[in-house]
Amino acid sequence: MASVTIRDLRKSYGSTPVLHGVSIDIADGEFVALVGPSGCGKSTLLRMIAGLEEAGEGEIRIGGRLVNDVPPKDRDIAMVFQNYALYPHMTVARNLGFALTLKGVDRVEIAARVARAAEVLGLSALLDRRPGQLSGGQRQRVAMGRAIVRNPLLFLFDEPLSNLDAKLRVQMRAEIKALHQRLRTSAIYVTHDQIEAMTMADRIVVMRDGRVEQAGAPLDLYDRPANRFVAGFIGSPAMNFLSGRIAVNGGASFHLDGGGPSLPLAAVPPGAHGRPAVLGLRPEHALIDPEAEAALEVTVVEPTGSETQVVGQLAGQPFVGVFRERVAARPGDVLPLRLPPAAAHLFDAGDGQRLV
Amino acid sequence: MTDATRAAAAPLLARIGAWPGRVRPPRWRRHRIGLHAAALALLLAVLFPFGWMVQMALRPPGEVLDGALLFQPTLENFAALWQGHFPKSFLNSVLVSSLSTAASLALGVPAAYVLTRWRFRGRGRVALWILATRMAPPIALTIPFFLAYRWVGLQDSVVGLALIHMTFNISIVVWFMQTFFAAIPRSLEEAAWIDGCGVWQAFRRVTLPLAAPGLAATAVFCFIFSWNDFFFALILTRTSAVTAPVAITNFLQYEGWEWGKIAAAGTLVMLPVLAFTLLVRKYLVRGLTAGGLKD
Numbered sequence: 181m182a183s184v185t186i187r188d189l190r191k192s193y194g195s196t197p198v199l200h201g202v203s204i205d206i207a208d209g210e211f212v213a214l215v216g217p218s219g220c221g222k223s224t225l226l227r228m229i230a231g232l233e234e235a236g237e238g239e240i241r242i243g244g245r246l247v248n249d250v251p252p253k254d255r256d257i258a259m260v261f262q263n264y265a266l267y268p269h270m271t272v273a274r275n276l277g278f279a280l281t282l283k284g285v286d287r288v289e290i291a292a293r294v295a296r297a298a299e300v301l302g303l304s305a306l307l308d309r310r311p312g313q314l315s316g317g318q319r320q321r322v323a324m325g326r327a328i329v330r331n332p333l334l335f336l337f338d339e340p341l342s343n344l345d346a347k348l349r350v351q352m353r354a355e356i357k358a359l360h361q362r363l364r365t366s367a368i369y370v371t372h373d374q375i376e377a378m379t380m381a382d383r384i385v386v387m388r389d390g391r392v393e394q395a396g397a398p399l400d401l402y403d404r405p406a407n408r409f410v411a412g413f414i415g416s417p418a419m420n421f422l423s424g425r426i427a428v429n430g431g432a433s434f435h436l437d438g439g440g441p442s443l444p445l446a447a448v449p450p451g452a453h454g455r456p457a458v459l460g461l462r463p464e465h466a467l468i469d470p471e472a473e474a475a476l477e478v479t480v481v482e483p484t485g486s487e488t489q490v491v492g493q494l495a496g497q498p499f500v501g502v503f504r505e506r507v508a509a510r511p512g513d514v515l516p517l518r519l520p521p522a523a524a525h526l527f528d529a530g531d532g533q534r535l536v
Numbered sequence: 537m538t539d540a541t542r543a544a545a546a547p548l549l550a551r552i553g554a555w556p557g558r559v560r561p562p563r564w565r566r567h568r569i570g571l572h573a574a575a576l577a578l579l580l581a582v583l584f585p586f587g588w589m590v591q592m593a594l595r596p597p598g599e600v601l602d603g604a605l606l607f608q609p610t611l612e613n614f615a616a617l618w619q620g621h622f623p624k625s626f627l628n629s630v631l632v633s634s635l636s637t638a639a640s641l642a643l644g645v646p647a648a649y650v651l652t653r654w655r656f657r658g659r660g661r662v663a664l665w666i667l668a669t670r671m672a673p674p675i676a677l678t679i680p681f682f683l684a685y686r687w688v689g690l691q692d693s694v695v696g697l698a699l700i701h702m703t704f705n706i707s708i709v710v711w712f713m714q715t716f717f718a719a720i721p722r723s724l725e726e727a728a729w730i731d732g733c734g735v736w737q738a739f740r741r742v743t744l745p746l747a748a749p750g751l752a753a754t755a756v757f758c759f760i761f762s763w764n765d766f767f768f769a770l771i772l773t774r775t776s777a778v779t780a781p782v783a784i785t786n787f788l789q790y791e792g793w794e795w796g797k798i799a800a801a802g803t804l805v806m807l808p809v810l811a812f813t814l815l816v817r818k819y820l821v822r823g824l825t826a827g828g829l830k831d
Contacts, residue, residue: 232726252729265727269745282732326731 182243182333182366183208184229189238191224191390198224199236199390206383209364211357213381215374215413221390223338226370230259230336243333253282258327259336262343264319266311272298272322273307279330297329300359317348324356328363335360335367341376353379374414378402386410404525408532411460411525417489419460420499423529428453434524438496441473446521447536457535460525463489466501472518476501478509490515586806592799600795613800622801625783629805631694632769632779633762636701640758643702644709645751649739651710652717653725663710670707674767682771692774700772701762708761709754716750717743756812763808780805 184206191199199221206212214222227233229240231252240247247255258279266275274281276297277290285293298304301321311319320340327335337356341349357380360367371377377384378398385395386409394406398414405411411419424436426448433442434457443459466476476499480491488507491500494517501517509515526535592600594609597616617623651663681700682691690696720743728738744751769779778786784801787794 230726230730232729251734252726253732253734255730257730259727259730261723261727263721263723265721265723267724267727267742278728279731282737326727330731 184334184366184368185239185241185244186225186229187239187241189225189228189235189240191221191228191233191236197390199228201238202387202390202392204385204392204395206366206368209366211360211367211369211380211382213369213371213377213384214387215371215377215384216387216393217413218372219389220387222370222372222387225387226336226338226368229334229368230257231255255334256332257334257336258330258332259338260323260327260340262339264311264323264343266319266322266326268311271308271310272303272314275311275322276303276307276325276329279326293329297325300328301325316344317352320344320348320352324359328359332365335365337367337369337371339371340369342371342373349376356380375416378414384414386413404534405460406534408458408460408527411527415462417463417500417502419462419525420466420494421527422459422461422494422497422499424457424459426452426455426457426526434459434526436495436497438494440475440495443474443519443524444521445524445526448526449535452535456529458527458529458532460527461519461523463500463502465520465523466499466503467518467520468501468503468505468507468515469518470516472516474517474519476515476517478513478515479511481507481509481511483507589799589802589806592795593803595796597796600799613796614804617797617800617804620797621778621786622780622783622797625778626780626804628694628773628777629763629780632698632701632777633759635694635698636705636762637755637758639698639702640705640709641751641755644706645713645744647706648710648713649717649743652714653722663714666707666710670704678768678771681768685772691772692777694777697769697772697777697779698762700768701765705758705761708757712754712757713747713750716747716754720746753816756816760809760812763805 184204186202186204189199189202190197202221202225204212214225216222224233228235229242231247231250235248242255242257267278270278273291273294276294280290280293294307295304298307301324303318303321303325306314306318306322311322314322320343323340340356341352344352353376356369360380369377369380381398383395384398384401386393386401388409393413394401394410401410401414405414405419408421412421422434422436424434426445427433427435427442428448432445432448432452434445435442445459474494476490476492476494478490478492482489482491483506486504488503488505489500490503490507490509491498492515493499501515507515527533528535593613594611595602595607595613596610597612599607600613647666651659685691685696690699724742724746725738728742729735733741764781765779766781769782770785773779773782780801784798784805787797787801
C-alpha cells in the first residue's frame, strides 16, 4: 500500500499537448477513479503512472519515492488492461504466477498464492486452461487475479470492464469494490463511465482536455459540481441547463431566455442583478405540481417501470425530467413543473464556473 | 426398368449415391468433379519431372535412360554416390545452410523487433535498405566477394559461404519477422514489463514464444534459400567447401554424363526441401495468439 502524489505533470506528443499540469494526491488505500470523455488524457496519465509512457515535466511519486525515471518493472504496481493482455501461451496458473516467477519466489509459495487468488476469484477449476479457452468474464477475472497475486503497492485499472456485457459489468463492479475493501490497496481506476466511477470510487477526478476539472467524493461532485462540464458529466440522465438572466428585486429570481415565468433562486452572488447565467437542474429534482407555473411541453415519454423519463421543452429550451411516479402524459401535453430553488445550480454564462 | 419405376427409384438411389440413367448429378457436384480433375491434371504435370528423376535414380545404372516402364528398382546409384565425394558435399550443404540460418536469425530477429517496436528517425529508410540488399543481382556482387574472399582467405570455406548466404537471408528474416512481431499486441509486452520483466526479458519470455510459428517458418525459408543456392557456391568454392548442387555438376564430364548419379543426387538434394516445406505448412496455419486479448 502506498500513497501517490502527482505534481504539475505535463506531457505532449510532438507539438500536441495532452496533459497541462495535472496535480492529484491519492491517499494510502484510497480508490480513485479518473473519468472524462475520450481524449481527455486519463489513460495517458495512468500509463505515465505505470511507467509505460515517459513522464514529461512534473513529478510522480509512489509511496514517497520519485518514480519518473524508474522502469515499470521496478515500480511495484499491478495493472489490469482494457483488453486483459493475458499471455496466450501460458496457462491460467502461469499467467497468475508469472510476476512471482520473475521475482524468484519459491515454487511452492507461488502455487499457494496462485491457489488462494484463484479461490477468491472463482478460477480454481480453470487453472490448467489457456486464455483462449475462457469466456470474456473469466479472462477478466484472470487479469484481476494476476494483479492481486502480487500484493503490489498500487493497482491500476484501465477501463477493465468496458469489454463486458452490461450484466457482467454490474457484477464485476461489485466484485472489484468488494476486493478493494478487503485488500485496501491504493487503486487508480480509469473509466469513461461515470456510473462506474460513482459506484466504486472513494474519490473521483474529472478530467477534460488534459486538465483536472474537479476532484472530490462522488456525492460532492454530484451535489456541488465546480463547473458546467462536471455538472453535465456526473449524473445520468445529464443535468438540464437553462440559459437566462439573474434578477434581484427583493428576492432573487431567474428569467429564462425564452420567456415564461421567473424561477425563484435560493442564493445569488453579490451584484448579480441582470447578469446572464445558466441554471442547472438535475432531471430527478424536477417535481410535477399542478400549482407550479413552469410548463414542460412534452415531446417523448419513456416509462422504465421504476420511473418515468419525460423529454420536452421548457420556455423553448430542451428539458428532461425523471419522476418516481407514473406519468400519463402524451406528446403535445403540457406538464406543470416545480423547480426547487434549493436543488438549482447557477453557472456563469461565459466560462461555465459555478457562481454560488 | 420402365420409366415409371426408374422415376420412383430416383430419390432413393440419389440418397445412397447411385445415379440412375436419366437423373443427372446436381450442378454443384458436377462442377466439383471438374475442379478435382483439373487439379489432378495440374498436379501430375508439376510432379512429372520429379517423378521421372526419382524413377531414373532407382533404375540399374546401365538402363537409366531406358524407356521400359517395368524395371527392377535398385539403390545402386545411391551406393555409387556414397563411394565418391558426394557425402562430403552434402554435409557441406547441411553445414552452410544451418550456419547461415542460425546467424541470420541471431542478427535479423532482434533487428526486426527493434524496427517493429521502436520509433526512431529513419526507421522506414533502414528497413528499405535492408530489403534493397536482396534486390542486387548476385552477379553484381560476385566479383567483389571473390576478390575480397581471396584476400581474407575465406575462399572455398564453409564459413565463408555461410556468411554470404547470411547477407541475403538477413533481409528475409527482417521482413518476415516484422510482420509477425507487428501482429503481437503491444499490451502483452507492457503487461510483462509491469509484471517485472525488463525489455529483453519480455521479448524472450512473451514476444518470442508467441512469434515461434513465424520464427520456424522464417528459419525454414532461410534454410531452403541457402540450400538451393548454386551461383555463389559455384564461384566461391573449389574443392573442400563444395555444396551438393555444385557437386552434381561434377557428374557432367567429358567422358559422358553420369545420369544415374545425377538423378540419385538430385533426389537426395530434394528431400530436405520437401520435408521442410511440409513443416512450414503446418506452422503457418497455426495461430498461437488466439485468446490472450478480448477480440
